[in-house]
Amino acid sequence: MSARTLQIPTPDGRADAFAAFPDDGERHPGVLMYTDAFGLRPEMEDKARELAGHGYYVLVPNLLHRHGPAPVVELPEYIGEEVRPEVIDRLMPLLREHTAERSLRDADAYLGFLSARPGTDAGPVAVVGYCMGAALALRTAAARPDRVAAVAGFHPGFVVTDGPDSPHRLVPELTARVHLGLADDLPPEAVGELGEALDAAGLGHTCEVYPGTVHGFTMSDTDAFSASGLKLHWDRLLPFLDGALRQG
DSSP, rough: OOOOEEEETTTEEEEEEEEOOOOOSOOOOOEEEEEOTTTHHHHHHHHHHHHHHTTOOOEETTTGGOOSSOSSSOOOOOOTTTTTHHHHHHHHHHHHHHHHHHHHHHHHHHHHHHHSSSTSSSSEEEEETHHHHHHHHHHHHHOOOTTTEEEEESOOOSSSHHHHHHHGGGGGGSEEEEEEETTSSSOOOHHHHHHHHHHHHOEEEEEEEEETTTTTTTOTBBTOOHHHHHHHHHHHHHHHHIIIIIII
């Protein structure tokens, strides 16, 4: 397997990104992976490598590239509860600037770049997101139904809001298959609204609460990490991608 840092041209400058893919000279299905709020770091690179090992070309962009290369704020090796509030305080002004308009402008650039990679096949891609990245994944899939065949989100954040552009209101625009792995601490009202939106859209989907987990459960560099939750995430994600991208 190969891994490297790349630069993605976007309308607002170059975005640094991490790519992992099989080193076999063949073309493989593409996966655009969106990070959580803490951004592109070794934790996300490890997830990309793991997924690439199952036969995918995985691209993980720095979502906050307008503020510099990742990490855009200094991150400790382990983001424990004692430092988490301080890190979030530094990230929040940057995250607020990452509007839906900006994210979709970036998404077009990311998808175009991913599809043009020599190791990516000509078929549709999947978008996988974590935390805030799950909301971005849903936005991307809704905006580009011609390119996105599968969207998966884990411990999603900000997918059900009161705003008119809340990601759950975009579900009727989706054509992609959907899997959402929800943390056990997501409010029941949000779980219900999300499920109702997916059911009403008539999409092929699964929306599952992962028992005993809290928000951020897939991230081993945080206190939210759950080994069983991470395993369930892989157990759900791998067959989901295989069915959507390989079996059609």
